[in-house]
Amino acid sequence: QSVLTQPPSVSAAPGQKVTISCSGSDSIIGNNYVSWYQHLPGAAPKLLIEDNDARPSGIPDRFSGSKSATSATLGITGLQTGDEADYYCAAWDRSLGTVVFGGGTKLSVL
Amino acid sequence: QVHLQQWGAGLLRPSETLSLTCAVNGESLVGYYWSWIRLPPGKGLEWIGEINHSGSSNYNPSLKSRVTTSVDTSKNQVSLILSSVTAADTAVYYCARGTNRHHFASGSYPRAFDPWGQGSLVTVSP
Numbered sequence: 001q002s003v004l005t006q007p008p009s010v011s012a013a014p015g016q017k018v019t020i021s022c023s024g025s026d027s028i029i030g031n032n033y034v035s036w037y038q039h040l041p042g043a044a045p046k047l048l049i050e051d052n053d054a055r056p057s058g059i060p061d062r063f064s065g066s067k068s069a070t071s072a073t074l075g076i077t078g079l080q081t082g083d084e085a086d087y088y089c090a091a092w093d094r095s096l097g098t099v100v101f102g103g104g105t106k107l108s109v110l
Numbered sequence: 111q112v113h114l115q116q117w118g119a120g121l122l123r124p125s126e127t128l129s130l131t132c133a134v135n136g137e138s139l140v141g142y143y144w145s146w147i148r149l150p151p152g153k154g155l156e157w158i159g160e161i162n163h164s165g166s167s168n169y170n171p172s173l174k175s176r177v178t179t180s181v182d183t184s185k186n187q188v189s190l191i192l193s194s195v196t197a198a199d200t201a202v203y204y205c206a207r208g209t210n211r212h213h214f215a216s217g218s219y220p221r222a223f224d225p226w227g228q229g230s231l232v233t234v235s236p
Binding site: 088100 | 149156170171209210212220221223224225226228
């Protein structure tokens with residue numbers, strides 16, 4: 001079981017907005033940087049959000065990130081069928097001394 | 111544009127040694143840490159460890175006793191060795207470049223991973 005908790009699945013209609021949560025302790029999320037990854041079937045994971053809320057070059061502004069003391073959120077607006085994928089959050093766990101990932105959230109665009 | 115290409119044996123028996131190599135194309139190894147991350151079937155991603163061009167490495171404590179990473183700067187490659195594999199090591203293994211690091215008193219860690227290799231499926235079966 002992951003130390004970062006994500007909902008197993010979320011769904012929404014094309015064009016709509018969805019948010020994916022990532023919950024952890026203050027020692028993981030509160031004091032460290034959170035990143036988000038998109039994993040399309042058969043492809044390599046892709047960095048969507050780094051440093052809690054920064055989009056790397058080439059990532060559309062439909063994707064956004066935010067963070068509070070013990071949770072982070074990925075937001076996706078204007079949903080497209082091509083957004084159907086697994087999404088993972090990640091952060092450094094100081095108590096374990098390792099990078100930890102969430103269990104992943106499967107996004108369905110119905 | 112940096113591109114990571116990885117390869118290695120895909121089918122292992124229990125107790126054998128997993129060996130994977132990741133070639134970095136389009137960029138020098140210098141200045142970055144290069145991580146290995148795996149995705150077991152039906153589970154989430156797991157960070158295995160990282161190494162930089164000078165051989166400085168950090169490992170996930172849960173795997174540290176079985177993991178070795180190495181670097182070949184002449185070939186611009188990094189490698190992963192995981193010994194005494196079991197069925198629990200069955201996964202898709204990825205190499206990835208660590209982006210900027212967060213520095214704190216006792217060390218540093220990668221703030222994100224980008225890009226990733228294409229992945230290598232490793233199956234451990236009797």
